[in-house]
Amino acid sequence: MRIQKIQTLRGPNYWSIRRHKLIVMRLDLEELAEKPSNEIPGFYEGLVEALPSLEEHFCSPGCRGGFFSRVREGTMMGHIIEHVALELQELAGMQVGFGRTRETSTPGVYQVVIEYLDEQAGRYAARAAVRLCQSIVAQGSYSKQELQQDLQDLAELHRDASLGPSTESIVKEAEAKGIPWMSLGTRFLIQVGYGVHQKRLQATMSDRTGILGVELACDKEGTKRILANAGVPVPRGTVISYFDDLAQAIEDVGGYPIVIKPLDGNHGRGITIDIRSWEEAGAAYDAAREVSRSVIVERYYVGRDHRVLVVDSKVVAVAERVPAHVVGDGENTIDRLIEIVNQDPHRGVGHDNVLTRIEVDRTSVALLERQGYTLDSVLPKGEICYLRATANLSTGGIAVDRTDDIHPENVWLAQRVAKIIGLDIAGIDIVTPDISRPLREVDGVIVEVNAAPGFRMHVCPSRGIPRNVAGAVLDMLFPPEKPSRVPILAVTGTNGKTTTTRLLAHIMKQTGRTVGYTTTDGTYIGNYLVEPGDNTGPQSAQLILQDPTVEVAVLESARGGILRSGLAFDAADVGVVLNVAADHLGLGDIDTIAQMAHLKSVVAEAVLPKGYAVLNADDELVAEMRSRVNSQIAYFSMQLDNPLVQKHIQQGGLAAVYENGYLSILKGDWTLRIEQAVNVPITMDGKAPFMIANALAASVAAFAQGVTIEQIRAGLNSFRASVSQTPGRMNLIDLGRYHALIDYAHNPHSYEALGGFIRNWTGDRIGVIGGPGDRRDEDFITLGKLSAQIFDRITIKEDDDTRGRERGSAAELISKGINQVKPDCNYEVILSEEAAINKALDEAPDGGLVVILPESVSRAISLIEARRAIASEGQQEISNGVAETQSVLNSSVVNTVG
Numbered sequence: 001m002r003i004q005k006i007q008t009l010r011g012p013n014y015w016s017i018r019r020h021k022l023i024v025m026r027l028d029l030e031e032l033a034e035k036p037s038n039e040i041p042g043f044y045e046g047l048v049e050a051l052p053s054l055e056e057h058f059c060s061p062g063c064r065g066g067f068f069s070r071v072r073e074g075t076m077m078g079h080i081i082e083h084v085a086l087e088l089q090e091l092a093g094m095q096v097g098f099g100r101t102r103e104t105s106t107p108g109v110y111q112v113v114i115e116y117l118d119e120q121a122g123r124y125a126a127r128a129a130v131r132l133c134q135s136i137v138a139q140g141s142y143s144k145q146e147l148q149q150d151l152q153d154l155a156e157l158h159r160d161a162s163l164g165p166s167t168e169s170i171v172k173e174a175e176a177k178g179i180p181w182m183s184l185g186t187r188f189l190i191q192v193g194y195g196v197h198q199k200r201l202q203a204t205m206s207d208r209t210g211i212l213g214v215e216l217a218c219d220k221e222g223t224k225r226i227l228a229n230a231g232v233p234v235p236r237g238t239v240i241s242y243f244d245d246l247a248q249a250i251e252d253v254g255g256y257p258i259v260i261k262p263l264d265g266n267h268g269r270g271i272t273i274d275i276r277s278w279e280e281a282g283a284a285y286d287a288a289r290e291v292s293r294s295v296i297v298e299r300y301y302v303g304r305d306h307r308v309l310v311v312d313s314k315v316v317a318v319a320e321r322v323p324a325h326v327v328g329d330g331e332n333t334i335d336r337l338i339e340i341v342n343q344d345p346h347r348g349v350g351h352d353n354v355l356t357r358i359e360v361d362r363t364s365v366a367l368l369e370r371q372g373y374t375l376d377s378v379l380p381k382g383e384i385c386y387l388r389a390t391a392n393l394s395t396g397g398i399a400v401d402r403t404d405d406i407h408p409e410n411v412w413l414a415q416r417v418a419k420i421i422g423l424d425i426a427g428i429d430i431v432t433p434d435i436s437r438p439l440r441e442v443d444g445v446i447v448e449v450n451a452a453p454g455f456r457m458h459v460c461p462s463r464g465i466p467r468n469v470a471g472a473v474l475d476m477l478f479p480p481e482k483p484s485r486v487p488i489l490a491v492t493g494t495n496g497k498t499t500t501t502r503l504l505a506h507i508m509k510q511t512g513r514t515v516g517y518t519t520t521d522g523t524y525i526g527n528y529l530v531e532p533g534d535n536t537g538p539q540s541a542q543l544i545l546q547d548p549t550v551e552v553a554v555l556e557s558a559r560g561g562i563l564r565s566g567l568a569f570d571a572a573d574v575g576v577v578l579n580v581a582a583d584h585l586g587l588g589d590i591d592t593i594a595q596m597a598h599l600k601s602v603v604a605e606a607v608l609p610k611g612y613a614v615l616n617a618d619d620e621l622v623a624e625m626r627s628r629v630n631s632q633i634a635y636f637s638m639q640l641d642n643p644l645v646q647k648h649i650q651q652g653g654l655a656a657v658y659e660n661g662y663l664s665i666l667k668g669d670w671t672l673r674i675e676q677a678v679n680v681p682i683t684m685d686g687k688a689p690f691m692i693a694n695a696l697a698a699s700v701a702a703f704a705q706g707v708t709i710e711q712i713r714a715g716l717n718s719f720r721a722s723v724s725q726t727p728g729r730m731n732l733i734d735l736g737r738y739h740a741l742i743d744y745a746h747n748p749h750s751y752e753a754l755g756g757f758i759r760n761w762t763g764d765r766i767g768v769i770g771g772p773g774d775r776r777d778e779d780f781i782t783l784g785k786l787s788a789q790i791f792d793r794i795t796i797k798e799d800d801d802t803r804g805r806e807r808g809s810a811a812e813l814i815s816k817g818i819n820q821v822k823p824d825c826n827y828e829v830i831l832s833e834e835a836a837i838n839k840a841l842d843e844a845p846d847g848g849l850v851v852i853l854p855e856s857v858s859r860a861i862s863l864i865e866a867r868r869a870i871a872s873e874g875q876q877e878i879s880n881g882v883a884e885t886q887s888v889l890n891s892s893v894v895n896t897v898g
Contacts, residue, residue: 001077001130002028004109008119011538012606013566014599015113019098020566023085023122025112026104026589027130029077032137033108038074046136047071047080050147053091057083077133078103078110085114085129089121092154105591118161121154128154159348163190165456166204173470179484180570182542192477194569195486195516195550199477204425205452206477213422217451220263220296223421230420232413233445237298239263246285247278249297257300260284262292268392272363274300280366287363301445303431305391306402308410309458309469310418310426312476315411317458317467318403318435324358324388324396328379334368335360335375338387346460347396355462358387358396399457401464402435409438417446425473427453486550487705488569492557492603493578493616494596495750496694497536499721499729500578501556503682504698507715511707513551516544520558520744521727521857525550537561538568545569557603559596563588567606574701575603575631576614578694580621581749587774597621607631612654612704614697617644634704636696638689656700658692663716665703674699675713681720684730690753691721691730728857730757733864738763738844740864741851746771748782754851755790763847767791768840769814770798770833770853773805780810784817791851794818794827797836799855807831837863 009015009022016022037043047054048068057067067083082099089096096115103110116122128150135142163171163183167190174181174192181192190201200207205214216222224234237259238249250258260281261271270291272284288295309317326337338358341347347355360375364387368374371385379385391397410430418426432444439445458467478484489508491501498519505517505524516525518540523531525547531540536558544553545568557567580597590596604613604625610632616622617635623644626633633653637645640659645666649655655666663680665672677686680695699712721730728744745754758765769787771780787794796811811829818825830836837852837860844850854860 001030001032001134003127003130004028006123006126007564008116008123009566010119011566011568011570012602014563014602015100016098017602017605019115020570021116021119021122022098022566023114023116023119023126025081025114025126025130027078027081027110027112029108029110032077036074036076037071037080040137042140043136044068044072046140046142047084047133050132050136050142051084051087051091054083054087057087059083076101076103076110077137078112081126081129081133082112082114084132085112085122085125088125088128088132088150088154089114089116092121092151092158094118094121094154094158104589111589118158120161121157124150124154124157163188164203165459166454167201169455169459169470170201170204170473173468173474177471177474177478179474179478180545182546184546191546192474193484194488194545195553196514196548197478197483197486198546198548201473203452204455204473206424206473208424208477209451210422210424213424214451216421217423217426217449218264220261220265220448223449227417227420227446227449230416232417232420233439235259235298235301235445235447237296239294239296241294243282243285246281246297250281253297253299259296259298259300260288261296261298262288262290263294263296264292268388268390268395271390273389283366301431301443301447303433303442303444304435306430306432306435307399307453307457308406308414308428308430309453309455310414310423310428311469311472312424313415313419314472315406315414316403316472317469318401318406319399319457319461319464320402320435321391321393321457322398322400322462323386323391324398325384325386326358326379328381328383328385330381331378333376333378334373334385337379338375355398356394356396360387364388393454393457398462399464401458401461401467403465403467405436407436407438410435413439413446417449421449423449423451424476425453426450485573486545486553487574488545488553488555488572489574489576489701489705490555490557490567490569490572490603490606491576491578491697491701492559492562492600493576493622494581494583494600494747495753496578496690496697497556497558498744499682499691499726500576500694500698501554502726503694503715503719504576504701505554506719507698507702507707507712508552508554508705510711510715511552514549515552515554516547516550517554517556518544519556538565541568559590559599560588562599562602563590567602569606571608571611572603572606573608573611574614574704575605575607575611575629576697576701577601577604577616577622577625578697579616579619579749581747582779583747583749583775585776585779593621597625601625601628604629604631612701614701614704616693616697617642617648617655618693632704634700636693636700638693638696654700654704656696656703658696661686663692663696663699665700665709672709674709675716680716682716682726682730684721684757688730688757690756727861728854731861733868735841735844735864735868737846738848738850740841740844741849742857742860742864743851743853744857745853747775748779748786751783751786751790754853755786758790758849758851761849763849764793764845765791766793766795766840766844766848766850768795768797768833768836768850768852768854770796770855771810771814772855773799773801773803773810775810777813780813781817781820784814784819785821786817787814788818788822788825792826794825795836795840796827796829797833798831800833801855834859834863841867 004026007024011020059067078101082101094117098115100113132142191198221239227234236253240249256276258275259273270288275281305321307319342357347357388395414428427450429448433442455469458469505515508515514526518535520534522529523535523540536556541555607613612632612634613629614634617637635645636656638658640657645655649666652668662673677683683691731742733740796814840850852860
């Protein structure tokens with residue numbers, strides 16, 4: 001077997017709208033292509049021995065052991081690898097269950113699709129599954145040592161990619177609330193929400209967390225001083241920087257017992273409590289100095305350690321933290337009891353698990369000695385032995401929920417403290433014998449105030465009720481009246497995408513909002529180009545959604561990006577599907593027009609239930625998508641009497657149609673006329689049906705988003721198919737003696753549409769034609785046939801990037817098509833695009849039309865603009881030239897592609 005390609009999907013995709021995290025592996029079974037599993041000696045037995053847990057895979061039989069029965073009876077290796085890759089992730093602690101395996105049009109080559117939690121682990125699991133199955137085929141077994149290594153590697157990849165328990169709880173809550181989120185890839189920043197409504201989090205600090213509050217909380221002595229000045233009970237203490245000052249400091253705080261801790265410490269590092277002798281004090285001072293240059297000496301207050309979590313000035317959880325300890329059983333040593341405790345699957349290293357492993361160090365040994373024990377001591381049954389003086393979870397402590405126990409006065413005090421320090425999310429440490437009584441009654445004190453407090457003690461307490469503290473954070477960032485999303489309007493189709501995207505963005509600008517949009521020629525925010533290039537994939541869309549100035553996103557979504565990575569957004573408010581035609585077939589294992597329609601339907605299927613899928617009622621493949629969507633539907637049509645549209649509006653549905661020369665919105669029994677087509681510039685005086693269809697799609701998409709008819713009309717009237725607004729889309733340029741037309745037509749459907757305009761030209765029609773090299777041979781032959789029917793003279797060129805095709809072969813196929821239709825056609829082959837354009841322009845006859853279908857739109861525009869400048873200098877405008885131009889605009893024109 002051979003892995004040909006592995007892709008990572010991260011959004012709604014061809015395989016699933018709901019499951020966004022998928023690995024797609026293109027796998028060539030080679031010598032196993034025609035060998036089902038029951039014909040491979042010893043394979044079933046070897047697989048059962050290697051992964052007996054596959055017994056839990058139901059598969060198509062729908063019962064326990066169903067998958068193994070399929071293997072025993074005979075199934076193809078691609079299907080087996082799918083299940084193995086999923087099971088390897090399960091065994092490494094990642095719960096995944098979705099998978100698909102489909103044979104491609106190439107016999108023996110399969111697409112194996114598996115779900116993942118961490119993409120690196122998912123890719124590893126796919127490769128490991130192939131390796132495991134190959135080993136069983138070749139040797140009848142897979143080494144247990146190698147399997148354990150695979151599982152260890154997968155677990156490490158998952159752990160390394162983990163967001164941490166606090167961030168993970170926020171992310172899960174965001175998903176539950178339907179709030180989108182994404183990792184920003186730097187400084188562990190997470191963005192929740194889109195565009196102008198976004199908020200950013202770093203662990204449990206939000207973009208509302210003030211820097212002054214954080215700085216103050218990190219200054220433990222400064223915090224204590226400002227709280228004391230506010231009448232808050234805090235420990236009596238002082239700060240020293242030299243050992244010589246330690247004795248005086250102990251006397252100043254009232255003598256033993258004391259606490260010594262670093263001034264700038266966290267997670268309990270360097271803290272020693274309940275110090276009762278000078279020897280202990282010296283050792284504690286040294287431990288604190290390892291963490292911080294300055295040391296705090298405080299009076300030790302007897303009581304239980306509590307963490308009170310305040311979010312948005314409200315107490316949302318309280319946890320009592322119990323130091324790391326073991327409970328005697330009368331049989332095992334303390335050392336063995338620690339081992340037993342650490343076997344708890346909830347315990348792990350650092351902050352990745354609910355609990356942290358107990359580690360024994362010199363502090364633990366010293367504490368044992370104070371209690372009269374060693375690691376070899378056997379504790380009496382039921383007796384507790386503490387292994388840490390501090391109660392931090394990061395040193396092996398446990399948490400007990402006390403949210404329902406805290407006294408109202410203590411709630412008030414904690415909320416007041418958070419405001420005094422200036423933190424929106426604060427963890428307040430309180431030592432008190434009884435949290436259910438006011439601190440002032442029981443000599444309780446507030447020990448510390450923490451910025452970026454950990455959530456795991458509240459989300460997963462060892463005992464008590466888990467508290468949804470992440471929900472409180474998101475409620476603070478996104479109160480009920482505040483949205484988390486900006487409107488997303490996604491546009492796809494074979495032809496017309498870029499024109500419709502640009503027109504829709506232009507209409508949305510009429511509302512006064514900042515619009516971010518992506519197209520095949522660049523990414524734009526407002527009126528400015530952010531990045532040039534073909535930006536119709538997920539990275540460009542994410543750029544828009546991450547920008548804090550964007551109020552509306554209009555995203556051209558091409559087939560390539562959807563196939564490679566899925567959509568960049570979890571859901572859209574409007575999904576427009578313009579048409580589906582035979583283009584790009586044979587690429588990415590999309591071999592049929594039905595598969596292409598399925599791929600394009602991803603945009604419509606990803607629309608929110610309250611949003612709108614905007615479908616072309618005149619395109620049968622698009623109209624059939626109505627059965628796949630879960631949102632509302634709006635149609636657009638060039639025919640008022642389209643049966644689908646008529647039935648839809650009679651049922652109260654929304655549609656845009658071309659009727660009696662008007663672009664109109666229909667719903668129920670009312671009609672809203674937007675504008676006459678003759679007054680909409682991109683329709684070329686109403687003579688460009690394809691442009692009218694684009695305008696209808698954009699209009700109804702905007703209307704579905706609450707844009708008024710007046711605003712839509714203003715957008716339609718001020719948008720033109722010009723080099724500045726729609727480069728490479730029906731750009732007609734007057735060069736004096738003749739005209740040039742630039743259009744990015746590159747497939748049969750767009751050639752046919754373009755021909756509607758060209759055939760009406762009264763002068764000679766010269767075509768500079770070609771097509772992308774990654775199309776099928778038959779597609780180039782078809783382009784040649786169509787060109788022979790459209791042009792009087794033809795120059796065949798090729799793209800600079802042949803996309804893997806041998807130089808000259810595309811031109812040869814186009815020539816073949818021309819000769820099949822018109823053997824005496826006047827054509828020549830000039831492979832260089834620039835040379836071909838220049839020659840056609842040099843030889844253009846008076847009154848002629850040079851049609852350029854370029855690979856590089858910007859290059860073609862530059863070549864023509866240079867000639868227009870010369871023509872303007874050397875020629876005077878004459879009346880018949882004006883008349884000719886008007887005649888051109890009155891001709892039948894059809895926009896071609898997007």
